[in-house]
Amino acid sequence: MAKNVLVIEDEPNIIEAISFILSRDGWRVATHSNGVDAVSAVQSRRPDLVILDVMLPGRSGYDILRDLRAAAETADLPVLMLTARGQTKDREMAQTLGASRFMSKPFSNAEVLEAVNDLVRP
């Protein structure tokens, strides 16, 4: 049975590329592209894994992660954070808030695949 991943990212072409490689790898991919209702999207779709961009329209990925960790049903959900600023500060912030993994742009497809398969066995 294929595992579900929810990609929360606002760059359409990144969404397309990630969706493509993940579905070729056997994942069932859903996408969401704004920050405002991202938390409710996670709650209604109940994915096995979330890929979450930090810079989203409407709401920061950090705030979304904080909410996810605060809710019982998503407290242990694997979350892969993406950011365009790989500064130590951002990495620390993601870790403090409970990100399962942190990846800075630009990343390669292989890195994404390795990370998601590390977090959840498909």
Added chain:
Amino acid sequence: MPRSGLTGSRIRERREVIGMRQAELARQSGISASYLNLIEHNRRRIGGKLLLDIAGVLGVEPAQLSEGAEAALTATLREAAAERQLDSSETDRVEELAGRFPGWARLLADQHARIGQLEQSVEALTDRLAHDPHLAASLHEVLSTVTAIHSASSILVETRELEREWRDRFHRNIHEDSARLAEGAQRLVDELDAGTRQDATGHSPQDEVQAFLDTSGWHFPELETGQGAAKVLGRAEMGTGVAQDLLRDRLEGLADDAARLPLDDLLTALKAERALEDAPPEGPDPTDLAQRLGVGADLVMRRLVALPADLRADLLPAAPGIVVADASGTLLERREAEGFPLPRYGAACPLWPLFQALHRPMLPLRQVIEMAGRAEGTFVTYALAVPRQTPRPDEPPNFRTHMLIWPATRPAGRVPRVGVTCRICPRENCTARREPSIMAERR
């Protein structure tokens, strides 16, 4: 008093040598930062106990602050030596050095001070990414686009037997993204370029646009005849793409205003208003003109400021100033009236009618105010906040507030006093004050 005058400079020099902030020295010496600032600029004499206190905080002999320049020089040299951990057999001979080679000693001390300044600039530059939101946004855009291209191109290269549709799709994405990347990279270069120039000369793209508008007197014959902004833009020679974009926006705004209220109509209305017996002596009321012309008073205000210099001199008692802000209080357009300076950086005085108008949108306010400061001039102001677009349900209105400023003569009775911005405002006991002034004198 050249002797006591120099003491202030020496206090400042010494304080900077040890990297202490003015506020900190003031606190430890038991005086206000503004008073210390006056002392450091040699505008207040200092002696007696206060000198002893300051010398104590700075860790120097009072004589080094009040005595000849040589004492200060040797102090700086000691400081430089201590920082580089020079051998004490050498540091003991610092007076000898300053006495025998005063020129070399001065050079050494100056270079020591310069190194301190440069270290500060380096620190500021290193921190730019964290503190410059434009730069961070441009960088984010570039990195995101690179990621998209990288991802799509790897798919093209690494996926065996990729369906034609997908292949076309990724090709198209790469094509689009590479165009975006080129643009983003150019913007990034502009930001960095503007940044270095900003550090060197204090000019931002906004300053550049402002300087161009001011030298042109805000009047562009091309825009009056409907030839559009492109022609003006062609001769403007802005240094960066950001400045170019800002100027295009401003020129298009001016052209739009000119189309909505042609110069001839404005002149006819101005002449008619001036002929009236009760015409205000300081300059016409923009709401009177607006009513006569059947347009918004905000448009009239902007057009009054854009009058060509010769007509303005003929028809108006003085050159009016204007300031336009958005709801965040950011000043977007500014033309100074004589005696009413506008802050270049940071926020303005919240007491300006400009901001009061935001609380009563669409309602024009006429207020006489006095500028607190050296000149203490009086001004008649008209302020009006209007939505920028036609308001629509479920959309937040985007208000722009305007203030037209006429230099005036002081009327009888009390007039509210406003400032330029807190840091340089001498007004005491102001409930609107955000930060201490460097002008206010406290005893």
